[in-house]
Amino acid sequence: MSNPHHRRRKSRPGHKGPKPAEGKTPSAPKKAQPPGKRPARGRAPAAKSRWFYDVRQYALLTDDVGNLLILQLPKEYDATAANTWTLPGGKLEPTDEPGEGLLREISEETGLTGVLVGPAGVARWASRNSKKLGIFWRATVPGTKPQLKLSKEHQRAVWISPAEIGDFPFHRPEMLDVVKKLNNTPQ
Secondary structure (H helix, E strand, O other), X not given: OOOOOOOOOOOOOOOOOOOOXXXXXXXXXXXXXXXXXXXXXXXXXXXXXXXXXXXXXXXEEEOOOOOEEEEEOOOOXXXXXXXXXXXXXXXXXXXXXXXXXXXXXXXXXXXXXXXXXXXXXXXXXXXXXXEEEEEEEEEEOOOOOOOOOOOOOOOEEEEEOHHHHHHOOEOOXXXXXXXXXXXXXXX
């Protein structure tokens, strides 16, 4: 749909562009740019990663009495993250709908069938290769500390009370901050 306030000038027969201002000579024609390249405009182009976020979803997955499920990353993960803790979840795939992709991740990582309660918060952080945007959801599973079938992505799973959250070193402090804020735990 075109903008009614933006009108295109009609071309005139024999007209080959704007006339040079009086007393000035027309400039030389611009060199053709290779396909895919834009001419420089006096500043460096913005880095591609500047606007790109790797979107992640995580569940604050609780049982019937409010215990929270946390997962321990394996010692083989990487030097900075080995043996630290995280929440169930992961990368939002291009075909995932928000929330639905998280339920798939919960099932893959724990064998549990979660029910989403609603959004819980967001956090941003950077890794070596990209910027991350974490979307956090409240989710529940029936029962008290239900048994689960842990995937190979994690080495341990623990059901904890919200008061114990500070006793576990989380891989991402931003993740821990979201959990503490939601549970009104002192920072």
